[in-house]
Amino acid sequence: MEKARLPTTEAAVRAIREIAAEFGVSVSVTEDIGADQTSRRTSAEPCTVFDPDGSLPHEAFVELTGSPAVSVRxxxxxxxxxxxxxxEFHDVPRDSVPGFLRSVYGGLATTKGRLFPPGxxxxxxxxxxxxxxxxxLDPNLSPWLARSTRR
Incomplete structure (x- = not known):
């Protein structure tokens, strides 16, 4: 199965909404548009909308309700x-987000314990x-993480 190309934040949010509907999960979306609004543009001047290259940065925070608790920035x-x-999974390519969510909600994600190195x-x-x-990092596994344990 070929990975779908998600060229924009808007396309990724649309794909997440479709997956949420497929798995019966509610979605809440908060969007920030403009260089002075997005989290990685802390050096942007106040009221600056465009990046120096003329692009309009668009960021979204998506919360999916239910078990497991999932959020996507x-x-x-x-x-x-x-x-x-x-x-937290950092630096996941935007194109991989739909496959990641399908694996989590489809039951493919697992928790694995190791004696050495411990964790x-x-x-x-x-x-x-x-x-x-x-x-x-939390030694007390949530019910969902404990239920997903494979040895």
């Missing part, structure tokens, strides 16, 4: 930060050979 630089039950990891496989792994 889409950045203008074609990447995203996805948080699943408090576990619990949240592993999210995507179609193809792409897999994301992040260390779970």
């Amino acid at each position: 889409l950045f203008p630089e074609d990447d995203a930060r996805i948080t699943v039950e408090g576990v 619990q990891w949240l592993v999210v496989p995507l179609p193809g050979d792409e897999t994301y792994r992040e260390l779970i």
Whole structure:
């Protein structure tokens, strides 16, 4: 299955809404438009809308309700930060967000524990050979993370 190209933040938000509808999850979206509004443009002058190259940066924060608790921050630089039950996945390419969410809601994401090095990891496989792994910092697993445990 080929990964869909999401050229804009708006296209990514639309794709997330479609996945939420597919899995019966509610969506809340907050959008920031303009260089002085987006989180990575802290050096922008007040009331500055365009970047120096003339582009209009657009960022969105999407919260998906239910279990697991998921939020997605889409950045203008074609990447995203996805948080699943408090576990943050940084620098996920925007084009990978739909596959990531389908894996989480479709039951493919797993929690794996290791004796050495010690720790619990949240592993999210995507179609193809792409897999994301992040260390779970909180030793108390949420019910969803505990239910997803594979040894």
